[in-house]
Amino acid sequence: xxxxxxxxxxxxxxxxxxxxxxxxxxxxxxxxxxxxxxxxxxxxxxxxxxxxxxxxxxxxxxxxxxxxxxxxxxxxxxxxxxxxxxxxxxxxxxxxxxxxxxxxxxxxxxxxxxxxxxxxxxxxxxxxxxxxxxxxxxxxxxxxxxxxxxxxxxxxxxxxxxxxxxxxxxxxxxxxxxxxxxxxxxxxxxxxxxxxxxxxxxxxxxxxxxxxxxxxxxxxxxxxxxxxxxxxxxxxxxxxxxxxxxxxxxxxxxxxxxxxxxxxxxxxxxxxxxxxxxxxxxxxxxxxxxxxxxxxxxxxxxxxxxxxxxxxxxxxxxxxxxxxxxxxxxxxxxxxxxxxxxxxxxxxxxxxxxxxxxxxxxxxxxxxxxxxxxxxxxxxxxxxxxxxxxxxxxxxxxxxxxxxxxxxxxxxxxxxxxxxxxxxxxxxxxxxxxxxxxxxxxxxxxxxxxxxxxxxxxxxxxxxxxxxxxxxxxxxxxxxxxxxxxxxxxxxxxxxxxxxxxxxxxxxxxxxxxxxxxxxxxxxxxxxxxxxxxxxxxxxxxxxxxxxxxxxxxxxxxxxxxxxxxxxxxxxxxxxxxxxxxxxxxxxxxxxxxxxxxxxxxxxxxxxxxxxxxxxxxxxxxxxxxxxxxxxxxxxxxxxxxxxxxxxxxxxxxxxxxxxxxxxxxxxxxxxxxxxxx
Numbered sequence: 001x002x003x004x005x006x007x008x009x010x011x012x013x014x015x016x017x018x019x020x021x022x023x024x025x026x027x028x029x030x031x032x033x034x035x036x037x038x039x040x041x042x043x044x045x046x047x048x049x050x051x052x053x054x055x056x057x058x059x060x061x062x063x064x065x066x067x068x069x070x071x072x073x074x075x076x077x078x079x080x081x082x083x084x085x086x087x088x089x090x091x092x093x094x095x096x097x098x099x100x101x102x103x104x105x106x107x108x109x110x111x112x113x114x115x116x117x118x119x120x121x122x123x124x125x126x127x128x129x130x131x132x133x134x135x136x137x138x139x140x141x142x143x144x145x146x147x148x149x150x151x152x153x154x155x156x157x158x159x160x161x162x163x164x165x166x167x168x169x170x171x172x173x174x175x176x177x178x179x180x181x182x183x184x185x186x187x188x189x190x191x192x193x194x195x196x197x198x199x200x201x202x203x204x205x206x207x208x209x210x211x212x213x214x215x216x217x218x219x220x221x222x223x224x225x226x227x228x229x230x231x232x233x234x235x236x237x238x239x240x241x242x243x244x245x246x247x248x249x250x251x252x253x254x255x256x257x258x259x260x261x262x263x264x265x266x267x268x269x270x271x272x273x274x275x276x277x278x279x280x281x282x283x284x285x286x287x288x289x290x291x292x293x294x295x296x297x298x299x300x301x302x303x304x305x306x307x308x309x310x311x312x313x314x315x316x317x318x319x320x321x322x323x324x325x326x327x328x329x330x331x332x333x334x335x336x337x338x339x340x341x342x343x344x345x346x347x348x349x350x351x352x353x354x355x356x357x358x359x360x361x362x363x364x365x366x367x368x369x370x371x372x373x374x375x376x377x378x379x380x381x382x383x384x385x386x387x388x389x390x391x392x393x394x395x396x397x398x399x400x401x402x403x404x405x406x407x408x409x410x411x412x413x414x415x416x417x418x419x420x421x422x423x424x425x426x427x428x429x430x431x432x433x434x435x436x437x438x439x440x441x442x443x444x445x446x447x448x449x450x451x452x453x454x455x456x457x458x459x460x461x462x463x464x465x466x467x468x469x470x471x472x473x474x475x476x477x478x479x480x481x482x483x484x485x486x487x488x489x490x491x492x493x494x495x496x497x498x499x500x501x502x503x504x505x506x507x508x509x510x511x512x513x514x515x516x517x518x519x520x521x522x523x524x525x526x527x528x529x530x531x532x533x534x535x536x537x538x539x540x541x542x543x544x545x546x547x548x549x550x551x552x553x554x555x556x557x558x559x560x561x562x563x564x565x566x567x568x569x570x571x572x573x574x575x576x577x578x579x580x581x582x583x584x585x586x587x588x589x590x591x592x593x594x595x596x597x598x599x600x601x602x603x604x605x606x607x608x609x610x611x612x613x614x615x616x617x618x619x620x621x622x623x624x625x626x627x628x629x630x631x632x633x634x635x636x637x638x639x640x641x642x643x644x645x646x647x648x649x650x651x652x653x654x655x656x657x658x659x660x661x662x663x664x665x666x667x668x669x670x671x672x673x674x675x676x677x678x
Contacts, residue, residue: 055152055172057388057401058132058161059305059350059359065390065399067431067445068158069486069499069533071095071555073151075176080584080594082627082648082671084197084218086140086151086173091659092627094555094580094598095153096168097573100659102224102235103269104286106141110155111482111503112529112562112574113168115140119317121340122367122380122454125478127158127166130173131246131260131292134162134365136315136342140171142264142288146199146214147244149176155533156482156501157449160403160429163363163384167449167480167505175246175260178203178210183677191648191671193222193236213245226275226664227656234270234280235666241265254300260292262313271319274609274662285318290342306349315340341368359388369455374462374469377414378455382407399433411455413471419459421473425450441488450477457509457521468518476523480505486533493542496535503529525566531559548588554581570604572617577601590633595652599624600659609662623657625665641678647671 056066063070073093083089087106091098097109099117107115113125115138121128124138135143154170162170182204189197201214220236241263248258265287273279290313298305319336348361367380386405393400410422431445453475460471486499506526514520537553540546556579562571582596601622606615631646648671651657658664 053152055129055132055154055158055170056161057357057359057390057403058348058361059357059388061357061390063488064435064441065392065433067399067401067433067443068447069155069443069445069484069497069501071153071155071535073153075149076586077584078145078148078150080586080592080629080631081145081596082629082650083145085145086143086148086171088141089145089151090140090171091625092580092596092598094557094578094600095155096557096578097575097603098600098659099573100141100665101663102232102272102665103237103284104141104240104266105139105284107138108140108171109574110153110169110171111501111531111557112527112559112571113505114573119315120338121315121342122165122452124165125449125451126168127162127164127170128173129162129170130262130290131175132172133292133309133311133344133346134342135173135288136290136313136340136367137288139286139288142266142286142315143173143262144216144240144242144244144264146201146216146242147176147212147246149174155499156445156484156503157429157447157480159427159449160386160405160447161388163365163382163405163407164409164450164452164477167451167478175244175262176203176212177246177248178205178212180204182206182211185675185677187673187675189218189671189673192666192669193220193224195220195669195671197673208249208251209247210250211245211247213243213247216240216242223270224666224669227651227654227667228664229667230275230664232272232275232664232666233278234272234282236270237266237283238268239266240269248294254302255297256295258292258294258296260290260294262288262290264288275664276609276662281322283320285316285320287314287316289314302352304349304351307346309346310344311346312343313341315342336372338369338371341370342366355392357390361386374416374464375413375418375456375460376416378418379412379414380409380452380455381411382409382452384408397435399435401429401431403429407450407452409452411453411458413455413459413461416462418455418461419471419473421458421471423452423458423475423477425452425477439489439491442486443488444485445483447482447484449480449482451509452477453509453521468516470514470518470520472521475509475521476507478505478507478509478523493539495537498532498534500532501530503527505529525564527564527571528561529559529571530561531557533557549584549586551585552581552583555579556581572604572606575601575603575622577622590636591630592632593628593630595626595628597624597626605661607661618661620661623655625655625657626652628652641676644675644677646673646675648673 090108099107107117110126115124115126119137119139121136128135152172158166158170184202187199197218199216203212218240223233223235243263245261248256250256268283271282271284292311294309296307316339344365346363350359363384365382369378384407388403391400406426408424412420427448429447433443435441458471460469482503484501489496507523508525510524512522535555539551541548541550559576562574579599584594586592605620607618628649634643636642650669654668
């Protein structure tokens with residue numbers, strides 16, 4: 001799609017719709033350029049409560065004004081991590097369930113909900129964003145960490161802000177934006193099992209122009225051993241290529257036109273099956289590509305601010321199952337494919353007054369999905385409007401928030417012949433926060449989330465393996481209501497947070513039998529989830545007046561209840577406990593290091609290795625994985641640049657573990673890298 005629109009110069013009805021929506025919005029956005037206004041800044045607020053986030057309300061705000069539970073993984077934390085993609089990074093942070101296979105497939109869960117196991121953006125219950133718009137995939141292994149500024153995690157529903165799939169939470173991956181003196185760098189990494197990686201990048205600002213970007217290629221040429229000393233074959237890949245680029249021009253103070261480009265491509269990634277039935281020649285090819293064009297502006301004193309964006313992307317997966325590995329199987333040796341073409345617009349404007357901020361906007365997204373299985377061609381179109389408001393009372397100590405969103409969606413099954421169906425949905429959120437003194441904040445939040453039915457669930461009419469599938473046009477979206485209360489505390493070097501939440505999930509979409517024996521879908525059942533989230537960190541270096549940081553930390557999620565409303569059984573693939581804890585050292589005469597422990601609790605899972613149908617449900621035990629990183633700046637010179645060496649040990653204690661039963665992860669692995677920056 002990027003090639004069609006930007007290289008060949010073709011124009012479609014969708015492009016006309018995009019242009020019209022932007023034209024309608026621009027007079028309103030530009031009308032306030034000459035207006036003036038300012039908002040009050042609380043100079044006495046604690047440092048942690050002034051941290052800038054953007055995910056919670058789609059506009060920049062200080063953390064003290066956020067009523068939901070927000071976690072931020074900072075750029076320095078990403079740099080000290082051993083993770084190379086977002087999936088590994090979130091696993092280190094213990095945010096919830098991790099569903100990770102060898103290669104390049106990782107889904108993640110928050111509060112008992114997760115992204116789709118195969119990366120389908122529309123079928124997940126946790127939403128992945130890149131710079132505030134839908135990533136087009138739920139497979140976070142397709143997003144590398146090299147050019148990420150920070151990651152903001154909304155725990156709990158955010159459908160009012162971002163629409164369908166944001167039930168369990170939202171992960172917003174924010175790319176770097178260039179500032180300061182221009183720098184370029186080159187970095188090389190070598191590790192266990194012939195892992196090799198090279199990166200070239202740069203960042204900075206020259207007059208009105210800013211840039212930040214990286215180009216990375218890696219290869220894993222050998223099969224790995226597990227912590228149990230078993231050889232797991234077909235776990236390498238030929239190459240993973242990644243380009244991340246964010247460039248822009250501030251052509252007038254407060255007005256920036258920017259382009260963001262993402263490219264990920266993985267060739268011949270091994271698909272080994274389970275260790276007990278190790279397949280030595282299956283492989284997958286995976287890619288995710290996108291381009292964003294953004295305009296951000298504001299009036300001279302910030303009374304009005306606005307943003308307009310157009311984005312276009314392709315997410316594609318190709319699975320190969322050669323006959324040699326499965327000579328008696330059903331596969332004919334040909335590739336299975338799924339390709340998702342995505343495009344959309346976002347337009348929003350904010351009125352920023354001393355006591356109130358109001359934001360109104362319009363989203364439009366369209367997915368065209370092609371697959372080698374039925375339904376082979378489907379389309380999903382979703383225009384939506386939203387309104388968000390925030391009020392500040394009692395000298396900015398009481399913060400009240402609210403929001404409303406209306407979504408209309410239309411789905412089509414194009415091949416084989418199906419139908420066109422449409423529906424709509426409205427959701428609501430409200431919250432409050434109260435600052436008791438300079439160090440303590442109480443907050444409460446109510447949010448609604450939803451997942452729209454897929455095209456086949458609403459409009460199917462086809463046969464697969466002799467069974468007739470018929471869509472149900474009366475389906476409702478899956479819905480959730482979440483209530484939460486929390487407390488944030490910061491005093492000097494101590495930061496702590498705790499949140500209790502209760503989620504009622506209803507109208508789950510399940511496969512059912514129709515009156516004529518055909519397969520269809522219906523809303524049936526739900527779930528109840530209750531839990532506690534917490535975090536604490538303390539900079540010991542600050543306590544003793546040291547010039548370096550020595551900070552122990554811990555984050556955890558504990559679910560009291562996570563059960564199916566009908567069976568009263570615990571939900572599958574959900575752990576009662578997840579946690580991360582460790583200690584970070586930075587700024588000690590050029591030396592930095594991090595020791596991190598990530599714990600995943602026991603969970604009920606389907607035992608697909610058993611070969612029994614129906615699949616038995618078993619309890620999979622918990623495990624803890626430790627990772628160690630250390631870096632040292634060998635020299636630093638204003639004229640000649642600086643050189644940094646970094647060492648990493650993943651799975652430090654050689655733990656035999658698996659996020660998915662039958663797919664054990666590597667045992668102890670080592671990596672060394674050298675980075676020169678000028």
